[in-house]
Amino acid sequence: MLFSNEQIERRIAELGYKIGEDYRGLHPVFIIVLNGAFMFAASLLKSVRIPCEANFIKLSSYSGMQSTGEVSVMLESEKNLAGRDLIIVEDIVDTGRSMRFLIDSLTIERPRSIRVATLLFKPGAVIGHVHLDYVGFEIENRFVVGYGLDYDGLGRNYPDIYVRSEG
Numbered sequence: 053m054l055f056s057n058e059q060i061e062r063r064i065a066e067l068g069y070k071i072g073e074d075y076r077g078l079h080p081v082f083i084i085v086l087n088g089a090f091m092f093a094a095s096l097l098k099s100v101r102i103p104c105e106a107n108f109i110k111l112s113s114y115s116g117m118q119s120t121g122e123v124s125v126m127l128e129s130e131k132n133l134a135g136r137d138l139i140i141v142e143d144i145v146d147t148g149r150s151m152r153f154l155i156d157s158l159t160i161e162r163p164r165s166i167r168v169a170t171l172l173f174k175p176g177a178v179i180g181h182v183h184l185d186y187v188g189f190e191i192e193n194r195f196v197v198g199y200g201l202d203y204d205g206l207g208r209n210y211p212d213i214y215v216r217s218e219g
């Protein structure tokens with residue numbers, strides 16, 4: 053086990069509180085990246101005590117433990133995002149390809165601002181630069197499951213986060 057549910061919830065509450073402070077007087081739209089970020093988003097939004105909206109988007113890039121390197125949008129945000137303050141909510145930034153793709157796709161919608169909240173970040177795996185505003189935990193370059201993160205569809209329901217052992 054890498055992080056217990058208690059550790060995770062405590063850290064997310066801190067991030068949510070910080071976001072609430074940073075966006076005081078504003079009305080941001082959370083762009084929640086399905087499927088992995090559903091659990092993170094559920095906790096995060098409960099600790100953001102300002103008016104906000106939630107929108108869902110779906111990307112696809114991974115199969116098994118290997119990034120396929122190709123990212124595509126499978127489900128688009130149903131909202132007009134022009135002029136809005138967007139906060140992307142992701143489970144993990146690994147190579148950073150998905151995040152860069154997402155930021156580029158959302159920029160086309162002409163929002164007023166875009167920030168990124170990710171529960172996990174693997175600094176050793178990232179290719180190029182990705183700007184992250186709210187990071188739960190930095191982790192080693194190992195495959196993790198639980199708290200929304202899956203290995204070929206399984207493990208999303210685990211309350212804690214585990215490092216997946218090889219083989």
Ligand code: IMP
Pocket residue numbers: 088113114119142143144145146147148149150151194195196197201202203
């Ligand atoms: P990236 O585009 O390489 O940054 O990959 C990001 C996506 O790959 C994340 O949104 C996850 O869905 C998935 N991913 C990356 N690393 C892991 C991991 O360790 N466990 C589970 N999913 C992962």
Ligand code: MG
Pocket residue numbers: 085086087088089143144
């Ligand atoms: Mg994901």
